Structure formats: structure tokens, C-alpha cells
Amino acid sequence: MASTLTDLTSTITSALSSLPPQEKIQDGERMQLLEAINRLQAELEPPVVSLRRFCFSHYPLVIIRVAQGMGIFDAFVEAHGAALTTQELSSKTKGDDKLLKRVMRFLCAHGIFKETAKETYQPLPLAMAFGTGSAPGNMIKHFHACMQASAKIFEYFEQRDHYFEWLKKNPEIQEAFNSVMTESQKHRGDDWFDIFPVTEKLTLSALESSDRALLVDIGAGVGHDIKAFKNRFPELPGKLIFQDLPQVIDTVKEPNSDGIIAVGHDMFESQPIQGAKAYYMRTVLHDFPDKQALExxxxxxxxxxxxxILLIHEHTTPEGGNVPPLAATLDFHMMEIFSALERSEQQWVTLLEKAGFRIANVWKGQSATVPVALFEATLP
Ligand SMILES: C[S@@+](CC[C@H](N)C(=O)[O-])C[C@H]1O[C@@H](n2cnc3c(N)ncnc32)[C@H](O)[C@@H]1O
Incomplete structure (x- = not known):
């Protein structure tokens, strides 16, 4: 094995000495050879070398940008590509000599200059390309500016909470949010049980009714929907449960009144109420992109x-024109606040099918504001 690699090393070394001049190399051939070299490098490189490469890969951009700022490349362009000593360079550039030498050492080590004699630097083609106003020079400036954003990506993801996490830390705004949800329930047109045949589909047998949940409203806010349901169907047997994040349930004044049970639950954890007759969610999933909604x-x-039965009660943005301005506006609101979206009827169907459900019916009612639908889904 060692001898194969030794042979390979001498083949490559001799190939180097017989390489034709740059201008004689055809682009296609050049790229083919580079690709082979890359594959070879990927195969050979030990993890520690890869690691070092990852950790230090930003330095060329940084130091070239520093050299630009010091006026190093402009000095060589002005000298028409002649070699310059540290002393000569020093009089034409900003910054002290110690820094200048260190920058020049780095640029030589990275194939941008060549130190032809002690502290005498010959620019290589790339160095001459980095003068002020040149396209490569501007490319360095632009990507160096972009790098400021790249450097912050980690912090950004670390600090960025979902809106509901942020609400948790802002109780006053959390209360305001809950109240907006409760108020809007009064003005939004048909309730889900106006358009869904409750007495036909949501009944429990006499045997199971004592301890089986009839309805679990997930992401229910402070329970306004399920209370309205109870008012309409006071006699239906089975438990009525509403769930929301603990920080919301904590604000419910009388959590377990009217035979309705309030449960603090995060819907991204496993559902504690097993085998309910129906699970209902109203305008909760539109606050989440597909990945989280599927979870x-x-x-x-x-x-x-x-x-x-799963009942998903949601806004449905019309496709192909005639989109009410509020629906289109809410879509942007979802994007801005939640990185989410308002979905069309077809997008809801696709999402539910992807989540492993069968769509049994799509019920539609009158809405005061934006089109809505109640998706009735079952296990396949
Ligand atoms: C737009 S509101 C809808 C409230 C209510 N369903 C309605 O239609 O009036 C979304 C609700 O989902 C809740 N929610 C957000 N993330 C949740 C999570 N991880 N688990 C449970 N509920 C959540 C919010 O606290 C909020 O009450």
C-alpha cells in the first residue's frame, strides 16, 4: 500500500514539472484534472486535516480584505507589477511595518505573492487582480461583508425563539394574544359545530361514555371554542378537554368549570389523552411551517x-385569483411572525395526507373574514 502511494507521489511530482504553460491548457481538461485531484484529496485527507481546513478557511478572505484596506494591492498595480521591498511598500501603504510583514507573509504562503529575496515581494497574477475597483477586488469586499452575516448565523439560530416561546417571557403580551383569540371567536362566522354533523358523528356508546374523551381541543387558547360547544350540546356524554401551552392554561381563571377540563400540554410532545373520539384544532397549525405541523x-x-376523528379548522387561501386582501395579508403575517404560511385547501389536504391521514370530508361554512374549511380526517 505504502509503495502504491509513493509511486503516486512521484507520478504527481513529475506531472507537475511537465505541466504545460497555463495558456496552453484547455478548460475542459483542466477541470477534469482538478476534479480528479479533488477526489484524491477527499479520499486521502485524514479527519484532523479536514478539521483544520474548516477552522482556518475564513482567513484568506479576511487577510486579503485587510491587505486591500492597507493599499497593498494598489501599490503593486501602481508599480505595474514590479517587485517591491518592505521598505518601498511601507511608504505607499497604511499600517505599521510589523503588520505589513505579517500580511505579506500570509499572502506569500497563500500563492498571492512570491518572496523572491528577503522582504522583496513579486506579485502573482491574483495580486494584480485585487486593485481598487477591479471585479475580483469588489468580490472580496462583497463576500467579506457577507461574512459578517455568516458569522452571526449561529447566534441568530440560538437566540431566535418561536413566537410562542417569546410570548412566554412576555406575560403582558401573552394575555393580549389570548384575549385577541377569544374576542375573534365571537366575530368569525360559523363555529365548526355549525357546519359539522355533530350528533351524527360525535357520539359515544353508553358503555364508553363515562371515561372516554369526546373532544380534545388542542391549542385551544383559554377554551372559548370548547365552551361554546358545551353550550350548544350540553347533554352530549364524554369528557371535554382543552389543551394549550402551560403558560396559557395558567392564565385560565376557572380551569375546570362547566365539566370542561383544562390541560397544559405542548403539542410537540406525545398526546396524553389517548383514544378520544375527536381531536380538534383551530388555526393552530397555520402558525407553523410544514415540518413542525407534521410533527x-x-x-x-x-x-x-x-x-x-381529527378535525382541522383552518383558513383556506383561494388559489388562482380572488384572494381577499385580508387572507393575503394574513399569509404575510404568518411569514413574518411564525415563518409559516396560510395554506390553500389543496395544501391542507396534502399536509394531512403526508401526516398519514385519510381525508373523509372537507366541510365549509360562512366566514366573516377569510375562507375557512373544516378538514375531517381519519386513520387510513
Ligand atoms: C392562533 S391561536 C388559536 C387559538 C384557538 N384555537 C382559536 O382558534 O381561537 C394558536 C394557539 O396555539 C397555541 N400553541 C402554540 N404552540 C403550541 C404548542 N406547542 N402546544 C400547544 N399549543 C400551542 C397558542 O398558545 C395559541 O393559543
Missing amino acids: ALSHIREAMAKDS
Whole structure:
């Protein structure tokens, strides 16, 4: 094995000495050879060398930008590519000599200059390309500026909470949010149980009704929807449960009144209420992009019994024109606040199918503001 590699090293070394001059190399051939070299490097490079490469890869951009700022490249352009000593350079550039030498050492080590005699620097083609106003020089400036943003990406992801996490730390705004949700329930047109045949589909047998949940409203806010349901169908047997994040449930004045149970629950964790007859969610998933929506749906799917029903009550943005301005505006609101979106009817169907559900019906009602639909889904 060692001898194969030794042979390879001498082949490459002799190839280097017989390489034709740059201008005689055709682009296609050049790229083919470079690709082979890259593959060879990827195969040979030990992890520690890769690691070092990752850790130090930003320095050329940084030091070239520093050299630009010091006027080093401009000095060589002005001298028409003649070699310059540290002393000569010093009089034409900004910064002290010690820094100048260190920068020049770095640029020589990276194939941008060649030190032809002690502290005498000959520019190589790339050095002459970095003068002020040149396209390569501007490329360095631009990507160095972009690098400021790259350097912050980690911090950005670390610090960026989802809106609901942020609300948790701002109780006053959390209360305001809950109140907006409760108020809007009063003005939004048909309730879901106006358009869904409750007495036909949401009934429990006499045997199971004592301890089975009839309805779990997930992401229910302070429970306004389920209270309205109870008012409309006071006699229906089975438990009525509403869930929201603990920080929301904590604000509920009378958590377990009217036979309705309030439960603090994060929908990204496994659903504690197993086998309810129906799980309902109203305008919760539109606050989340598909990845998170699918995760929340998977927890519901796992909790469902064979005859359970999933009811997703959501805005449906029309496709192909006639989009009410509020619907289009809400879409941007979802993007801005939640990195999410308002979905069309087809996008909801696709999402639910992707989550492993079968769509049994799409119920539509009158809405005061934007089009809505109630998606009735079951296990396949
Ligand atoms: C737009 S509001 C809808 C409230 C209510 N369903 C309605 O239609 O009036 C979204 C609700 O989802 C809740 N929510 C957000 N993230 C949640 C999570 N991880 N688990 C449970 N609920 C969550 C919020 O606290 C909020 O009450």
C-alpha cells in the first residue's frame, strides 16, 4: 500500500514539472484534472486535516480584505507589477511595518505573492487582480461583508425563539394574544359545530361514555371554542378537554368549570389523552411551517383510536385569483411572525395526507373574514 502511494507521489511530482504553460491548457481538461485531484484529496485527507481546513478557511478572505484596506494591492498595480521591498511598500501603504510583514507573509504562503529575496515581494497574477475597483477586488469586499452575516448565523439560530416561546417571557403580551383569540371567536362566522354533523358523528356508546374523551381541543387558547360547544350540546356524554401551552392554561381563571377540563400540554410532545373520539384544532397549525405541523400531527395520530376523528379548522387561501386582501395579508403575517404560511385547501389536504391521514370530508361554512374549511380526517 505504502509503495502504491509513493509511486503516486512521484507520478504527481513529475506531472507537475511537465505541466504545460497555463495558456496552453484547455478548460475542459483542466477541470477534469482538478476534479480528479479533488477526489484524491477527499479520499486521502485524514479527519484532523479536514478539521483544520474548516477552522482556518475564513482567513484568506479576511487577510486579503485587510491587505486591500492597507493599499497593498494598489501599490503593486501602481508599480505595474514590479517587485517591491518592505521598505518601498511601507511608504505607499497604511499600517505599521510589523503588520505589513505579517500580511505579506500570509499572502506569500497563500500563492498571492512570491518572496523572491528577503522582504522583496513579486506579485502573482491574483495580486494584480485585487486593485481598487477591479471585479475580483469588489468580490472580496462583497463576500467579506457577507461574512459578517455568516458569522452571526449561529447566534441568530440560538437566540431566535418561536413566537410562542417569546410570548412566554412576555406575560403582558401573552394575555393580549389570548384575549385577541377569544374576542375573534365571537366575530368569525360559523363555529365548526355549525357546519359539522355533530350528533351524527360525535357520539359515544353508553358503555364508553363515562371515561372516554369526546373532544380534545388542542391549542385551544383559554377554551372559548370548547365552551361554546358545551353550550350548544350540553347533554352530549364524554369528557371535554382543552389543551394549550402551560403558560396559557395558567392564565385560565376557572380551569375546570362547566365539566370542561383544562390541560397544559405542548403539542410537540406525545398526546396524553389517548383514544378520544375527536381531536380538534383551530388555526393552530397555520402558525407553523410544514415540518413542525407534521410533527404535531404525528402525536395526534399516535393517540388516535380506530374510530377517532381529527378535525382541522383552518383558513383556506383561494388559489388562482380572488384572494381577499385580508387572507393575503394574513399569509404575510404568518411569514413574518411564525415563518409559516396560510395554506390553500389543496395544501391542507396534502399536509394531512403526508401526516398519514385519510381525508373523509372537507366541510365549509360562512366566514366573516377569510375562507375557512373544516378538514375531517381519519386513520387510513
Ligand atoms: C392562533 S391561536 C388559536 C387559538 C384557538 N384555537 C382559536 O382558534 O381561537 C394558536 C394557539 O396555539 C397555541 N400553541 C402554540 N404552540 C403550541 C404548542 N406547542 N402546544 C400547544 N399549543 C400551542 C397558542 O398558545 C395559541 O393559543
